[in-house]
Amino acid sequence: MLFISEIGLNYNSVFSNCERLIKMSKWAGADIAKFQLGWKGNIGEINHLDYDKISQLFDWCDKYEIEIMFSIFNFESLELIKKFPIKRFKIASRTLIDNFDLCKKIISLNSETFVSLGMWGNKNDLPFSDDNIRYLWCKSNYPTDNDDLKLLPKSFFNKKIIGYSDHSIGIESALIAITRGAKIIEKHFTLDKTSDFIRDHALSAEPEDFKILTSLGREISKKINHGI
Numbered sequence: 001m002l003f004i005s006e007i008g009l010n011y012n013s014v015f016s017n018c019e020r021l022i023k024m025s026k027w028a029g030a031d032i033a034k035f036q037l038g039w040k041g042n043i044g045e046i047n048h049l050d051y052d053k054i055s056q057l058f059d060w061c062d063k064y065e066i067e068i069m070f071s072i073f074n075f076e077s078l079e080l081i082k083k084f085p086i087k088r089f090k091i092a093s094r095t096l097i098d099n100f101d102l103c104k105k106i107i108s109l110n111s112e113t114f115v116s117l118g119m120w121g122n123k124n125d126l127p128f129s130d131d132n133i134r135y136l137w138c139k140s141n142y143p144t145d146n147d148d149l150k151l152l153p154k155s156f157f158n159k160k161i162i163g164y165s166d167h168s169i170g171i172e173s174a175l176i177a178i179t180r181g182a183k184i185i186e187k188h189f190t191l192d193k194t195s196d197f198i199r200d201h202a203l204s205a206e207p208e209d210f211k212i213l214t215s216l217g218r219e220i221s222k223k224i225n226h227g228i
Contacts, residue, residue: 001184001185003029003032003185003213004032005030005189006186006188008035010190010197010201010204022057022066024189024207025064028207034070035069036070036073037080054084068086069090069114070086070090071095072091078106088111091116093119093120096115107132111132113130113133113134114133114186115127115128116138118140134184136165138167143167152176152180156181156183163182163185164184170209171210171213178217178221179220187204187213189205191206191207
């Protein structure tokens with residue numbers, strides 16, 4: 001099992017908040033702390049991350065012994081992050097639709113790349129077949145409701161889509177995906193899901209809930225792998 005804490009913009013444009021979000025992601029059992037590079041990222045916008053700030057994010061992740069990853073939203077951001085020892089990339093659903101050439105460029109680097117399919121229409125006809133891609137099922141509704149989740153795959157076993165990027169409220173949908181064989185779970189992470197700074201807080205997990213998700217999720221996965 002691999003758990004991704006999607007911090008994204010949930011630091012509320014206060015960069016120092018990132019350290020605690022990283023620290024608590026590790027405490028909650030996440031394998032990866034993820035940020036967004038190039039989304040609302042111009043100077044003066046709420047998610048402006050320059051070279052120095054990215055360096056600090058890497059330092060904090062090293063300090064708390066958690067891997068860092070970024071969703072890449074434009075070519076400038078890709079060139080910036082290539083200056084760092086990044087292990088894996090994330091391609092967001094909207095990037096798959098809005099900037100297909102960027103997706104091809106990221107994938108061509110041959111690093112492990114997670115691709116969300118929330119805006120991709122035919123999930124039986126996937127856009128890439130490269131070996132370094134890990135597809136995540138997703139619905140790009142914020143929050144994702146129960147009617148949307150009726151389309152959640154009944155099985156992730158022996159499929160090209162091997163994970164789930166969750167935008168629903170609570171952790172139940174992610175746990176259901178794990179019982180169906182999902183090996184990767186991405187969930188938005190916050191210190192305060194009542195915050196109204198951006199909409200993502202409401203559909204995020206706070207540290208205690210994220211810890212329950214990772215603990216139960218790993219135990220469920222172990223039982224499935226044992227043949228139960």
